[in-house]
Amino acid sequence: MTDVSAVERCYREQGERLWRALVLFSGDPDVASDAAAEAFAQALRRKDAIRDVDRWVWRSAFAIARGELKRRRRSTELTEIAVEMPPSMVDIVRALAHLSPKQRAAVVLHHYAGYSNRETAALIGSTPAAVGVHLERARARLRDLLEDRDG
Amino acid sequence: MDDLDRSLKVADEIYVPDLWAEVEARAARPERHAEGGERAVAVAIAAVVVILAGLLLVRAFGGERRRAVTPLGVQPNGPIAVLVPGPSSLPGVDNTDIALIDPAGGSMFVVSAGPERQQMVTWSPDGSRVAYIRTTSEAQGDHVSLVAQIVVAGADGSGVHPILTCASASDCGIEEMAWSPDDRYLAWVSVRDIDPSPDANRPRSTVEVVDAESGVSTAICDERTCGQAPADLAWSADGSRFAFSNACYGCRGLFGPSPSSIWVARADGSDLTRLTTGGQCDAKDAETEPCWYDTQPAWAPEGEALVFVRTPAYGQKGPTQIVVSDGSRFDSYLLTEACGGAESCIASQPSWAPNGSSVMFSLSRDGTTELERFSPSTGTIEPFPAEFGGSCSGPWSAAWSPDATSIAFVGGEGRSMNLCVVSAVGDTATVLVSGLPDEETWRAKPFVWLPASTALPTEGSAPESSTQIELGPIPMGTVVFSSAAGSVDEDMGEELYAYPAGASEPRRLTTNDAFDGYVTVSPEGSRIAFARSSTPNTEIWTMNADGSDERQLTDFRWGAVAPAWSPDGERIAFSSGGDRDVPAGLYVMDADGSGQRLVVEGNIFTPTWTADGSAITFALNTPDGDLHLRTAELATGQVSSLIELPGSQDHPDWSPDGGTLLFSWWSDTAGTGIYAVDADGTNLRRVVGAPFSDGGLSWSPDGQWLVFSGVEPATGPQLYVVRRDGSDLLRVTDMATFVGDSTIYSQTSYPSWGP
Numbered sequence: 001m002t003d004v005s006a007v008e009r010c011y012r013e014q015g016e017r018l019w020r021a022l023v024l025f026s027g028d029p030d031v032a033s034d035a036a037a038e039a040f041a042q043a044l045r046r047k048d049a050i051r052d053v054d055r056w057v058w059r060s061a062f063a064i065a066r067g068e069l070k071r072r073r074r075s076t077e078l079t080e081i082a083v084e085m086p087p088s089m090v091d092i093v094r095a096l097a098h099l100s101p102k103q104r105a106a107v108v109l110h111h112y113a114g115y116s117n118r119e120t121a122a123l124i125g126s127t128p129a130a131v132g133v134h135l136e137r138a139r140a141r142l143r144d145l146l147e148d149r150d151g
Numbered sequence: 152m153d154d155l156d157r158s159l160k161v162a163d164e165i166y167v168p169d170l171w172a173e174v175e176a177r178a179a180r181p182e183r184h185a186e187g188g189e190r191a192v193a194v195a196i197a198a199v200v201v202i203l204a205g206l207l208l209v210r211a212f213g214g215e216r217r218r219a220v221t222p223l224g225v226q227p228n229g230p231i232a233v234l235v236p237g238p239s240s241l242p243g244v245d246n247t248d249i250a251l252i253d254p255a256g257g258s259m260f261v262v263s264a265g266p267e268r269q270q271m272v273t274w275s276p277d278g279s280r281v282a283y284i285r286t287t288s289e290a291q292g293d294h295v296s297l298v299a300q301i302v303v304a305g306a307d308g309s310g311v312h313p314i315l316t317c318a319s320a321s322d323c324g325i326e327e328m329a330w331s332p333d334d335r336y337l338a339w340v341s342v343r344d345i346d347p348s349p350d351a352n353r354p355r356s357t358v359e360v361v362d363a364e365s366g367v368s369t370a371i372c373d374e375r376t377c378g379q380a381p382a383d384l385a386w387s388a389d390g391s392r393f394a395f396s397n398a399c400y401g402c403r404g405l406f407g408p409s410p411s412s413i414w415v416a417r418a419d420g421s422d423l424t425r426l427t428t429g430g431q432c433d434a435k436d437a438e439t440e441p442c443w444y445d446t447q448p449a450w451a452p453e454g455e456a457l458v459f460v461r462t463p464a465y466g467q468k469g470p471t472q473i474v475v476s477d478g479s480r481f482d483s484y485l486l487t488e489a490c491g492g493a494e495s496c497i498a499s500q501p502s503w504a505p506n507g508s509s510v511m512f513s514l515s516r517d518g519t520t521e522l523e524r525f526s527p528s529t530g531t532i533e534p535f536p537a538e539f540g541g542s543c544s545g546p547w548s549a550a551w552s553p554d555a556t557s558i559a560f561v562g563g564e565g566r567s568m569n570l571c572v573v574s575a576v577g578d579t580a581t582v583l584v585s586g587l588p589d590e591e592t593w594r595a596k597p598f599v600w601l602p603a604s605t606a607l608p609t610e611g612s613a614p615e616s617s618t619q620i621e622l623g624p625i626p627m628g629t630v631v632f633s634s635a636a637g638s639v640d641e642d643m644g645e646e647l648y649a650y651p652a653g654a655s656e657p658r659r660l661t662t663n664d665a666f667d668g669y670v671t672v673s674p675e676g677s678r679i680a681f682a683r684s685s686t687p688n689t690e691i692w693t694m695n696a697d698g699s700d701e702r703q704l705t706d707f708r709w710g711a712v713a714p715a716w717s718p719d720g721e722r723i724a725f726s727s728g729g730d731r732d733v734p735a736g737l738y739v740m741d742a743d744g745s746g747q748r749l750v751v752e753g754n755i756f757t758p759t760w761t762a763d764g765s766a767i768t769f770a771l772n773t774p775d776g777d778l779h780l781r782t783a784e785l786a787t788g789q790v791s792s793l794i795e796l797p798g799s800q801d802h803p804d805w806s807p808d809g810g811t812l813l814f815s816w817w818s819d820t821a822g823t824g825i826y827a828v829d830a831d832g833t834n835l836r837r838v839v840g841a842p843f844s845d846g847g848l849s850w851s852p853d854g855q856w857l858v859f860s861g862v863e864p865a866t867g868p869q870l871y872v873v874r875r876d877g878s879d880l881l882r883v884t885d886m887a888t889f890v891g892d893s894t895i896y897s898q899t900s901y902p903s904w905g906p
Contacts, residue, residue, distance in 0.1 A: 005494055005517075011171055019170070020162040029165075037170045041177030088161040100754060100772050112159040117666065117684075118635070132666060132684040136710035137728040137735055137754065142155060 007043045010053045015040070017113060018061055024108045026065045027093040035065035059123045062109075066101050095145040099138050106134035107142070179411055179444045179462075228254060228552045229605040231559055232281075232306065233570055233584060233598040234272050235261070241288045242295045242826065242835050243797060243816065244268045249281065249308060252583055254557070254572060254600075259584065263308035270320055273337075275330040278306050278601030282328055282337055282363065284320045285311075293794045293832045299323055303337075303363045306605060314366030326356070329384035329393070330363075331418065337361045338371075338384045338393050356381055358395060360418060371420040381414070385457075387450045392417050394426070394448040394457060411444040413459055415478070426457075426476065445474070449501045449510070456527065458510050460498045471498050473512070475527050484525065486514065489532050493517045500548060501525070504575075505555045511535065513547055520545040522558070536577035543571035543580040551575070553602045561587065561597055570598060619863060620842065623881035625652045625872065627851060628906050629696075630858050631679055632657075632870060633668040634886050634899040647681060649696065650870075650884065657884065660698035669713045672696070672905030673720045678742070679903075680704075680714035680723055691725050693742070696905075704744030709735070715758045715767070716742075724750070724758040724767050737769055737783060751783045751790060757802050757847075762809030768793070770801045770814075780814060793832045800826075802847050807854040811875075813838065815848065825859060827875075838877045844868060846900030858883070860900040868899045 015036065022032035039061035043053055096104050102124055109120040110131070121131045230251040237246030249263040249272060263269065272283040286299045299320045300313040317323035326340040341357045358371040358381045372381075383396040394415045413426040427445045448459040454477075461472040461483065470485040490496030493516035501512040510525040522535035535558075539546055543562035550559050556575050563569045568587045573580035587597065629651040645666045650657035661667050666684035673679070680693045683703075689710040694701040705711040709728030716723055722739055729735040736752040754772035761768065765785060770778040778799040783790045796816060803814045809830060816826045824840040825848055838857070846860025846868065854875065861871045863882075870884040886899045 008171065011174065015170065016167040019167045020165060023165065024159060024162050029168075033168060033170055033173075037173040037177055040170070040174040044174065044178035088158070089165060092158045092161060102772075107155070108159070111156050112162060132682075132689045133710065133712045133726075133728070133756075136689055139155060140709035140728050140735070142158075146154070146158060 006053050007040060007057075010043070010057055011040050014054060014057070018058060021108050021113050022061060022065050024093065024096060024112055025062065025104055026069055027097055031065050031068050034068060035061045038064050055119075055123065058109075058113075062105055062124060066105070069101065091146070095142050098145060099141055100134075103134045103138040103141075106131050107138045110135055179446065228554050228557070229278060229601040229603045230254065230260075231570070231572075231583065231598055231600050232272075232274055232278065232605075233587065234269060235259070235584065236586065236841075237261075237264070237266070241266045241268075242290060242837065243297065244286055244288045245824075245840065249283075250584075251601075251605075252570070254552070254559070254583065257583060262306070263304075265308075268320075271325065271328060273328040273330060273596070274306065274599040274601070275334040276332050277334065278599065278605040280304070280330065280334050280363070281306050282330070284323055284325065285313075286320050290835055293792070295794075295796050295835065297797065301325060306601070314361065314363065327382065327384055329386055331360075331386050331393075332388060332390040335363060336418065337363050338386065338395075340381050340384065340395075341368075358384070358416075360393075360420065369420050371416050372414075372423055377414055377423065377425070383447045385448050385450055386418075388452050388454075390418060392422075394450065396444075396446040396448060396459070411446055413445045413448050413457070413476075415457075426478065427459075427474075427481070443469075447499060447501060449503055451503055451527075452505055452507045454507070456507075458501050458503070458525075458527070460501060460512070462497065471496055473498060473501065473510070473525050473532070482530075484530055484532060486523075486532060489514055489523055489534070490516055498523070502549050502551060504551050505553055511549045511551070511558060513549065520547065522546050522549055522560070537573045538579040539571070539573075540580065542569055542582050542585070543573075546571070546580075548597055550596070550598070550600055552600050559583070559598065559600055619866065620871065620880055620882045622885060623872075623883060625650055625654075625858075625883050626856055627652050627853065628904055629672070629676065630849075630870065630883070630902050630904050631660075631670050631672050631696075632860075632884075632899060632902040633670050633681075634884075647679070647698075657886075660694070668901050670901050671714055671716060671903040673716045673742075674718060674906075675720055676905040678720075680716065682712040682714065684710075691723070691744075693723075702744070704740065705747070707733075711738070713757050715760055717760050718762060718764045724760060726755045726758060726769070737767060739767075739785070750785065750788065751781075759803050759805055761805050762807060768803045768805065768812065770799075770803065780812075793830075794828050794835065804848060804850055804857075806850050806875075807852065811854075813848060813850065813857060815843065825857070838875065839871075839873050839880065842871065847902055849902050849904045851904045852906045856904075858902040858904050860902060870899055870902050 019032050019036050022035050023029055026032055039057045042060060043057050096107065105124045106120055109115045109123055115123065117131045231254055232249060232251055234247050235250045237248040245268055246266050247269045248261045249269060251260045251262055268286040270284040272281060274281050280303060282303045284299055285302045286297060288295055288297050297319050299317045301315040301323055302311050302313045304311040315323060324342040326342060328337050328339045330337055338360050341359055357373040359368040360371060361368040377397055381395045381397045384393060386393045392415055394413060397412050397414055412428060414423065415426050416423040444462045446460055448457050450457055456475055456477055458473060458475050461474050463469040470487050472483045472485050474481055474483045486496060486498060495517055497515045499513045501510045503510055510527065511522055512525065513520050514523045523532055524535050525532045539562060541564050544564055546560040546562050548561045557572055558575055559570065559572045561568055562571045569582045570584040570587060571580045572583050629649055631647065631649045633645045633647055635645040645668055646662060647660040647667045647670050648657035649660055667681050669682035671680050677696055678693050679696055680691060682689050683692045689712055690703055691705045691711045691714045692701055692703050707727045708730040711725050711727040713726045714723045720742065722741055724737065724739050727735060727738050733749060734752045735754060737750045737755045737758055738747055739750055740747040750767065756770040756772065756778060758767045758769040766782050768780060768782045771781045773779055778801045780800045780803055781790050781792055793812065799817050801815045803812055805812055811827050811829060813825060813827050816824055825838045825843050826835060827838050828835045842861035842863050843859050844862040848857055848859040850857055856872050856874055858870055858872050860868060862868045869882050869886060871880060871882050873880040884899055
C-alpha cells in the first residue's frame with residue numbers, strides 16, 4: 001500500500017530526474033511538466049492501489065508523454081526546441097527525435113535514468129530482449145547522427 | 152556507449168520546475184484519460200494533511216449543529232447493477248456488459264449482452280434508465296474503424312438510443328453524468344470544446360443539462376463563468392437543483408495553492424451560486440490564511456442538507472472536515488480523532504443513508520482506507536465496525552441498500568477489484584462480484600443498488616468467470632520458451648527452456664549471464680534458433696534441441712534478433728539493426744548462417760514465413776510509433792498489407808495450412824489480444840484477450856492450438872494454450888516469477904511450438 005507521503009517522497013527523490021528524462025524523451029519542457037505532474041497526481045488518486053510508486057510513476061509519466069506527443073502528431077520530428085536549453089541539449093534532443101518512441105524511451109531510461117534492460121522493459125511495456133533491440137538500433141542511429149554533428 | 156551516456160548527461164544542466172503544487176491541484180480535480188486533455192473518470196481528492204492535535208469534533212465556524220433530517224420510509228432491496236467484463240468482443244474493442252446481481256443469492260444476469268464496450272455507466276435513481284458511452288468497431292474491407300456514442304437505454308438494455316455520436320469515447324469528452332431524480336435529464340461535464348484563446352492550453356469544461364430524449368443540452372456554466380474543472384455532480388432529492396465542485400486553477404497561477412468551491416444551480420441553469428469560496432487562497436500570505444478544497448457534495452435524501460468534504464489545500468495546515476450546509480449555514484466537523492494522528496488522512500465519497508440518519512464515507516489514514524459513519528444530528532463520527540479482509544480491503548464508493556440494512560462497496564488488493572457487501576451494523580464483508588473492470592472501479596459510482604421495483608430477469612446469461620485460469624498439460628509436441636524465472640532481482644539474464652508434452656516440468660537448456668530470447672524451433676524439431684543478448688550485441692545463435700552445439704550465426708554491428716525458420720528448415724529470416732554499410736531491415740540467411748541478404752529495409756520486428764515459404768510477414772515500426780503488419784514477397788521484394796488496423800499489431804504467425812494469420816493487436820480501447828484473419832484479409836476475429844500479455848505466440852504443429860505468453864495477477868507471467876477457436880484456455884507453466892500490480896514483465900515469453 002502507498003500513501004500520500006510515499007508519493008511525495010518519490011517526487012522529492014525522483015521528480016527532477018524524471019522531469020529531465022521526460023524532456024529528453026519529448027524534447028518539450030511543457031510535455032515533461034504535464035506528464036510528470038499528471039503521473040504524480042494519478043499516483044495520489046490511486047495511492048491505495050499502488051505498491052511500487054516509483055515504478056508506477058515512471059511508467060505512467062512516459063505513457064502520458066507519449067500519448068501527448070502522439071496527439072500533437074510530432075512524435076517523429078521535433079521542429080521546435082525550447083530556447084532555454086543549452087546547445088548541447090538541443091543537439092541530443094534533435095538526435096533523439098529521429099528515433100521511434102520506444103527506441104527513444106529505451107535510450108533515455110537505460111542510458112540517462114540508469115535502468116537495466118529488465119527495468120526498462122517493465123517501464124515501457126516491453127521485454128528485456130526487445131529493449132535490447134531498441135537500444136542496439138537507437139545507438140546505431142544516434143552514433144551516425146552525433147558523429148555527423150561532430151564531423 | 153560511454154559517449155551516449157555523456158551526451159545525455161547534459162540534461163542535468165537544465166533547470167527543473169517544482170511541480171508538487173500542480174500535482175496536488177491535479178489530484179483534487181477529475182482524472183483525465185491517458186490520451187491527454189482533461190478527462191475525468193474518477194472523483195477523489197488528496198492532500199497532505201497535518202493534524203492539529205487535541206481537537207475533537209470542533210466546529211470550525213458556523214452556528215449550531217444542524218437538525219436531524221426527517222427519516223424516510225425505507226424500501227425493500229432490488230438487484231445491484233454493475234459493469235462486468237464481457238465474453239466476446241468486436242475488433243479492437245474490449246467487451247463489457249451491464250449485469251444485475253441478486254444480492255441475496257449472488258446470482259448474476261447479464262442484461263446487455265452485446266459485443267460493444269460500455270463505459271461511464273450511469274443509472275437513474277429509480278433504476279429504470281441507464282446512460283453510458285458505447286464503443287463499437289466497424290470493419291470495411293481491410294480497414295477497421297471505431298465509433299462511440301453516448302446512449303440512453305432502459306435498465307434492461309432495451310430501447311437504446313444515441314444522444315451524441317463521436318469518433319471515440321475520449322472524443323465524446325464527457326467526464327461524468329448524473330440523472331435527475333425524475334429520469335428526464337442528465338447533468339454532465341463536457342470537455343468537447345477546446346478553448347480557442349491563445350493563452351489557454353487546456354480543454355474547456357462545461358456543465359450542461361441534457362434532455363435524455365432529445366439530446367438537447369443547456370449550458371449551465373463554463374470555465375469563464377465558474378472556473379475550471381467542475382466535477383462531483385449531485386442532484387437534490389426533489390430534482391429542483393444540482394450541486395458540483397469546481398477547482399479554480401487560475402486563482403494563484405498554475406503552481407500556487409488553488410481552492411475548490413461548491414456550486415449550486417437550479418435545473419434550468421438559473422440561480423447559479425458559489426456556495427463556498429474555498430477560503431482565502433487569493434491572499435498574499437496563503438501560508439497563514441485558510442485555503443481548502445471543498446469537494447464531493449451529496450444531498451440528503453430529503454430537505455436542504457448538503458454534505459461535502461473539506462480538505463486543506465497544498466501547503467495548508469489543518470484537519471480534514473466534513474461540512475453540512477443548508478445553503479446558508481455551514482457546520483464543520485473535524486476528523487481529528489478519526490484520523491488518529493495519521494500523517495495523511497483523507498476523507499472521500501460521502502453517501503447518505505436512505506433514511507437520512509447518517510453519512511458513510513471512506514477515510515484513508517496513511518494509506519489504509521476504512522469506512523467511517525457520521526451522524527449529522529449528533530455530530531458524532533465513528534469507525535464502521537466491519538472486517539474487510541484482503542478481497543474487500545480499501546472500501547471505496549460505498550453505497551447503501553435501499554432498505555438501509557446493507558452497504559455495498561468496491562474493495563480489493565492490487566489490480567483485482569471486487570464488489571463487496573456488508574451489513575449496515577457491521578460484520579464481515581463478503582465478495583459479491585470479483586474482477587470488476589479496472590477503469591470503472593475508480594469512478595465515484597461504479598455500481599448502483601436498485602430498488603425492489605427493478606425485477607431481476609427470469610432468464611439471463613452468466614458472465615465469464617474471472618477466476619484464475621486452471622493449470623493443465625501441454626497438449627502435444629514440445630514448447631520452447633524464454634524465462635527469467637528465479638532471476639528477478641538480479642540481472643542474471645533470461646534462459647531458454649523446453650517443455651515436452653508429458654513432462655512434469657520444463658527443462659532448462661541454457662545457463663549464462665546473457666539474455667536468451669526470441670527462441671524458435673526448426674520445423675522438424677532438431678535445432679533451435681534464438682537471439683542472445685550479451686555485451687556488446689544481440690546476435691542470432693542456433694543450438695541442438697537438447698541445448699548442445701551452440702553456434703553464433705550473425706555478427707552485425709547493431710545486432711540481429713527474431714529468427715524465423717522457413718517451412719523447409721533450410722533458411723532463417725531475421726531482423727537486424729544493420730551495420731556500417733548495410734541498413735536495418737529484414738534479412739534472410741541459410742540455416743548455417745551463410746548467404747545473408749537484405750529483403751526489406753526498415754525498422755522491422757518478428758518476421759514469420761508464409762506456409763509455402765514464398766513470402767515473409769513482419770511487423771513494421773512506422774513513423775507514428777505503431778507497428779503494422781506487412782508481407783514481403785521473396786522473389787520480387789514487393790511489400791503488401793493484408794489488413795489495416797488502428798493501434799499496433801505484432802507477433803504474426805501463419806497457420807501450418809497457410810489459411811490463417813494470428814497476430815497480437817493493441818489499441819486505445821482494448822487491451823492486447825490475439826486476433827486471427829483469413830489469408831485473404833477477411834474474417835477478422837479475436838481468439839483470446841486476457842490474459843495475453845504481448846510476449847509472443849505460436850501455432851501448434853497441427854494447427855489446432857496456439858501457445859502464448861500471458862499474465863494473471865495471482866500467477867505472474869506464464870505460458871497459456873488455447874484451441875484455435877478460443878476454447879479450452881489453460882495455463883501450462885508455473886514458473887516462479889515476480890508478482891505485483893505494477894509488474895508487466897513478460898518474463899516467460901517467446902513460446903515456439905515444435906513437434
